[in-house]
Amino acid sequence: MKRRIFLRTAGVAGILAAGRAPAFAQGTRLNILRWVDFIPACDVELKRQAPEASKALGAEVVFEFINANDLQPRITAAIQSRSGPDIIHMLHNWPHLYENGLVEVNDLAEWQAKDQGGFYAQSEAYVRVGGRFMALPHSIVPGLIAYRKSWLTEVGATTFPKTYGQTLGHTFGDAPAWAYPLLWNFGGMETDKNGKTALDGKGALEAVKFMTAFWKDACDEGGLAWDDTNNNRAFLGGEISATLNGASIYIAAKRGQDKIKDEKGEPMVRDIQHARLPAGPAGSWSYHTAFSHGVMKYGKNPKLAKDFLKWFHGKEQFSRWFEVAEGFSVGATKQWERHPLWTTIDEPMKGFRTAPDNSRVIGYAGPPSAKATEVYSKYVIVDMFAKGAQGTKAEDAVKWAAGELYKIYG
Amino acid sequence: MKKTIAGGAGSAAGFEVALPHPRTSQPAPALTRFLENEGLLAAVLLAPTVLLLSLFIAYPFVMGVWLSLSSTSVGNPGEFVGLRNFVKAWNDSIFRTAFGNTFFYTFWATVFKLVLGMWLALLLNRHFRGKRLVRASMLLPFIVPTVLSTFAWRWMFDPTFSVLNWLLYQGGLITTKLPFLSDGTYGLWCAIVVNTWRGMPFFAITLLAGLQTISPDLHEAASLDGANGWHRFWHVTWPLLKPVTLVVVVFSVIQTFSDFQLIYVLTGGGPANATHLLATYAYQIGVATGLLGEGAAISLFMLPVLFVVVWVQLRYLRRLEGA
Numbered sequence: 001m002k003r004r005i006f007l008r009t010a011g012v013a014g015i016l017a018a019g020r021a022p023a024f025a026q027g028t029r030l031n032i033l034r035w036v037d038f039i040p041a042c043d044v045e046l047k048r049q050a051p052e053a054s055k056a057l058g059a060e061v062v063f064e065f066i067n068a069n070d071l072q073p074r075i076t077a078a079i080q081s082r083s084g085p086d087i088i089h090m091l092h093n094w095p096h097l098y099e100n101g102l103v104e105v106n107d108l109a110e111w112q113a114k115d116q117g118g119f120y121a122q123s124e125a126y127v128r129v130g131g132r133f134m135a136l137p138h139s140i141v142p143g144l145i146a147y148r149k150s151w152l153t154e155v156g157a158t159t160f161p162k163t164y165g166q167t168l169g170h171t172f173g174d175a176p177a178w179a180y181p182l183l184w185n186f187g188g189m190e191t192d193k194n195g196k197t198a199l200d201g202k203g204a205l206e207a208v209k210f211m212t213a214f215w216k217d218a219c220d221e222g223g224l225a226w227d228d229t230n231n232n233r234a235f236l237g238g239e240i241s242a243t244l245n246g247a248s249i250y251i252a253a254k255r256g257q258d259k260i261k262d263e264k265g266e267p268m269v270r271d272i273q274h275a276r277l278p279a280g281p282a283g284s285w286s287y288h289t290a291f292s293h294g295v296m297k298y299g300k301n302p303k304l305a306k307d308f309l310k311w312f313h314g315k316e317q318f319s320r321w322f323e324v325a326e327g328f329s330v331g332a333t334k335q336w337e338r339h340p341l342w343t344t345i346d347e348p349m350k351g352f353r354t355a356p357d358n359s360r361v362i363g364y365a366g367p368p369s370a371k372a373t374e375v376y377s378k379y380v381i382v383d384m385f386a387k388g389a390q391g392t393k394a395e396d397a398v399k400w401a402a403g404e405l406y407k408i409y410g
Numbered sequence: 411m412k413k414t415i416a417g418g419a420g421s422a423a424g425f426e427v428a429l430p431h432p433r434t435s436q437p438a439p440a441l442t443r444f445l446e447n448e449g450l451l452a453a454v455l456l457a458p459t460v461l462l463l464s465l466f467i468a469y470p471f472v473m474g475v476w477l478s479l480s481s482t483s484v485g486n487p488g489e490f491v492g493l494r495n496f497v498k499a500w501n502d503s504i505f506r507t508a509f510g511n512t513f514f515y516t517f518w519a520t521v522f523k524l525v526l527g528m529w530l531a532l533l534l535n536r537h538f539r540g541k542r543l544v545r546a547s548m549l550l551p552f553i554v555p556t557v558l559s560t561f562a563w564r565w566m567f568d569p570t571f572s573v574l575n576w577l578l579y580q581g582g583l584i585t586t587k588l589p590f591l592s593d594g595t596y597g598l599w600c601a602i603v604v605n606t607w608r609g610m611p612f613f614a615i616t617l618l619a620g621l622q623t624i625s626p627d628l629h630e631a632a633s634l635d636g637a638n639g640w641h642r643f644w645h646v647t648w649p650l651l652k653p654v655t656l657v658v659v660v661f662s663v664i665q666t667f668s669d670f671q672l673i674y675v676l677t678g679g680g681p682a683n684a685t686h687l688l689a690t691y692a693y694q695i696g697v698a699t700g701l702l703g704e705g706a707a708i709s710l711f712m713l714p715v716l717f718v719v720v721w722v723q724l725r726y727l728r729r730l731e732g733a
Binding site: 075097098099230239297373377383386 | 483484485486498501502503504568569570571593594680681682683694695696697698699700701702
């Protein structure tokens with residue numbers, strides 16, 4: 001018997017012995033690139049799921065985790081060189097930016113929305129480009145104000161301020177998630193509904209004026225140099241009383257309660273509570289980071305990638321990951337608000353359940369287009385407030401930012 | 411070649427004689443002819459180098475120039491737009507800040523590295539116990555990967571938990587925290603300090619090598635003529651060290667002008683884009699925002715500046731050598 005005929009016969013015999021044909025050719029590999037989660041247990045859970053996925057799909061599923069800041073360079077390099085991971089984790093409105101490098105997933109989006117109660121508006125807006133779903137919404141990391149109850153009581157407050165007009169403690173959190181809602185809540189907007197610059201209005205001016213005064217009165221002067229971890233460390237180190245953040249501060253305080261103590265030597269976690277951003281004259285809006293998964297166009301197995309996403313975003317798999325996240329990440333669809341986790345979770349974490357319901361998108365009131373990413377990447381909105389905090393007149397700060405926006409949006 | 415020739419008429423016996431290659435008897439093999447052609451041989455020997463340079467230097471460079479003249483964005487090949495990206499960059503206030511910062515950062519960092527490096531080289535050129543150990547340890551900042559050492563500096567400048575602020579406060583020198591990285595001006599000076607700390611050993615060790623080529627007799631003769639330390643440095647050491655110094659400065663200017671890692675790790679270009687350099691801003695626009703054409707245009711702004719710097723300094727160097 002010739003070698004090739006033998007191998008062919010043996011292969012068929014193997015398939016018969018297994019009882020079913022493999023879904024994909026032997027040695028087929030599916031690479032998924034994701035961020036390193038702020039909750040390490042979430043990545044452990046995904047690594048645990050990988051062999052299950054491999055078995056279910058008949059192909060080797062491999063997760064790779066990198067720092068969130070390194071995702072965009074990897075995506076750019078992958079799209080330009082037409083090689084790299086088959087599926088990439090997308091944050092914010094990136095599917096708009098990388099539209100040309102992504103496979104349309106309308107069928108999957110339709111299935112997921114129907115299966116899991118419909119997407120939050122923000123999750124859908126960030127992946128839907130010109131009517132086409134260019135990525136599949138996965139989850140949302142909501143940001144709420146984490147604050148110390150005892151410090152608030154010390155200054156005579158029984159509840160967290162409902163409006164910006166009331167006094168806050170030292171706080172300055174993850175910059176864009178603070179800056180964009182501040183603009184919206186004072187009635188400001190980047191663009192009008194047609195996507196043309198509309199920043200140079202009364203709302204932005206009032207927002208910068210508030211921020212300037214607020215900065216002088218209550219914020220940590222080092223905040224302008226903070227990255228996304230500085231506020232966590234400052235809060236857990238007892239340096240600040242409140243900051244806008246995901247649930248990672250509470251979860252870290254809970255997991256390290258024998259080390260992270262308050263001034264009285266008690267576990268700090270008992271003194272932490274969460275609240276939504278206060279309301280401004282135009283309402284109470286937030287910015288929560290939406291996550292999705294994009295199937296890369298250059299990939300050799302788009303069908304396999306889509307099959308995997310259907311498996312991975314399915315109720316069974318997502319539920320396991322969701323439970324491990326302990327409220328740090330919530331679903332992209334409303335069904336997850338009804339998950340049993342919320343009945344057993346700690347009281348301070350319950351606010352995260354419905355947090356995404358008041359989120360707006362960058363580029364508001366226009367669409368979250370690639371141009372909105374340019375504004376976001378240049379930190380124009382954040383720096384408008386930062387300039388005010390550093391002493392630039394509010395009028396000049398808004399004029400500068402509006403000028404930058406005109407160059408981008410027109 | 412050796413050949414045995416049978417004795418002719420009158421000869422008693424055959425004898426061996428070495429004859430030249432019979433050129434005319436048969437045509438030389440093609441390979442031999444090829445190898446004897448100097449022009450062709452040179453081309454063959456240079457080909458691998460030319461190929462490597464074309465592949466890894468010329469192609470990326472030409473590609474960069476093409477990108478800067480096109481509207482290419484990530485996943486979109488774009489089209490030729492002439493100098494539009496350059497004009498857009500020039501009208502961008504953040505770009506202008508980055509442009510100015512790059513000159514400021516390069517100038518001061520190079521001045522400090524040169525002055526301190528020269529001072530260190532002169533000290534290390536003296537004889538003392540443990541000289542070799544000190545010389546080796548001096549290279550540590552240069553050996554440690556920039557990203558790691560810059561992280562360490564970032565922790566020292568931390569806005570909330572800065573050990574430097576703590577020391578200054580405990581020493582009674584300050585009453586409020588210094589905004590090391592939260593103020594643009596402070597941030598840029600912090601970057602200059604870190605760059606100087608990192609680059610000074612390169613200056614010192616290169617200048618030290620230059621110093622060791624200067625004959626002690628010259629210093630001795632100058633001393634006998636009554637020259638003091640400063641005169642000996644200015645009239646003996648410095649003129650002889652000038653060519654080495656110029657080469658080091660050229661290298662340093664190129665490295666510092668196109669610095670990326672240090673700013674990226676230390677400040678990320680903030681606060682309020684106040685510490686961006688051309689390289690970090692080009693990265694932000696090209697990679698984070700996906701506007702590859704505009705990013706390439708920003709980075710190409712470095713080219714004429716570096717070209718002029720290198721040309722002027724090399725010309726000066728050649729003049730020195732000719733003198």
